[in-house]
Amino acid sequence: MSLASIPQNSRLGRTLSVLRDVMSRPSGAVGLCLVVFHLILAVISPYIAPFDYRTMNAAMMLTGPDGVHFLGTDHLGRDVFSRTIQGGREAILVTGIATPIAVAWGGLVGIFFGLIGGRVDEVMMRFVDAFLSLPWILKMLVLIVTFGTGIEVLIPTLAFFYGIPVIRIARAATHDVVARDFVAAARARGHSRMTIMRKELLPNVLDALMVEGAMRWSWMLLAFSSLSFLGFGVSPPTPDWGLMIADARGFMSFAPWGVLGPVIALSTLIIGINLTADALAKALGIDRAQKAPV
Template sequence: MSSAVTILKGVTATRSGKIGVVLVGFHLLLALVAPWLVPYEFDAQTAVIDHAGPSLAHWAGLDTLGRDVLTRTLLGGREALLVTIFGTGLAVVWGSFFGVLAGYLGGRIDELIMRSVDIFLAIPWMIFLLLVIASFGNAPMVMILTLGFFYGIGVVRMARAATLEVVVKDYVLAAKARGERPLSIMMTEILPNVRDVLMVESAMRWSWMLLAFSALSFLGFGVTPPTPDWGLMIANSRIYLALAPWPVLMPMIALSSLIIGINLTADALAKSLGVDKTTRALV
């Protein structure tokens, strides 16, 4: 707990860090309490004409089907957050394990893992995701596993690079000399010393995964209607942007503010932990 408090103090030491934490915290809190805050059911259609502008009854107007835009925007980030938070966790866990394993053992194990990573990196991410979703559907668990697998590939490279810097340190060599098992060395000597890099990488992966999930929903491969989702809302209302901008602007503002908040938090976290962002592997 004290470590988490120290990290939070370091992140909020800068103005941009404070803004990022507030934005992310606001969206997480809103996702939890939104079902009790919304004034209407997300699929309720009113008798008022569609595309009606903001009013006292509908603060953000109505969409093409006469549904309350504010209600759907407040609820639109729940599934995206659920999928991407668990997907990011999965990506960091498996990617870190294989990255540390490759960096520590080296040799044929390292070669096998990294050549496998290169093969998957050669596949365009959108084609990969669409192939999996077309084969297994777009249920939340499928999305979590698919996004978690693909975005974990970059974590493998990053964790391996960080491990190669740590594995030559005296405390790792001393653990080897004591005859400690490789798994014990990786868990007790290496992993704690690459933790800071992993934390920053986790935040950035979360941001990228949110964009990917929203892009899939925009293309019709993410959330299934009528469940509200920011990407899907933008897709359904974009052709009416000149006539009625509110059904597009509201989810755009929500999604943009969350991603900006995550990126500001990640930047502040990197500065507070002394992590050089240029050393992180990008996918």
């Protein structure tokens, strides 16, 4: 409570105090650890993997976990452990690029409609609603089938689809801010619409966008893995959790380790992101009830 504890640079001080708040919450601490663990693993896994992920071994097909193959081998005799720890690289890379793009474009469009309001805003939001009411996998498959798979298609596709719900969040958050007097003050001074968006609205919507971004990231990871699972994502032999689950699914009854590794990896990352997002929302004082449906 004491004013003396506030550091000189207030903005840095706020960032630090939010980070401290996130870490002081059990969900934030666990979540952030999981996320950081996965990020580090994604970077260093090629150097620490005990086996090459491509090396097949016809003599060692579907063997159970032992001292050499910690998670056993798959139907081609490849080391499941080595493939699991590297299986998130592609997913994290693609979603890690697509998420900021989605938040940026969705956020800007949302802030714009939130600012102008009125009929245009209403009509646009009905379009957004209509779009969101279609099953995502259908929409995505249309694009992927048309343009083919691969990173250069997946990143824009994911960024496009996941930016649309961000529009809703950004618009709702902007609506709360637009009514406040500092926006009226900026208008009365004669600032342009662009300046008002950038200087007055964006800083106040950023918190909501950050939380939303974290949530979008976890959804996107799931979507990416689902696409891989269906065979529209990463192509073999690149290790990928979704693809690995798809491959090992048939042997699940007698060789469950093939599914277990990637499932645990994928779920820990997604849970980690969700926990962090929750803690971040609480630390920033954002009401998650206003979260739009996916």
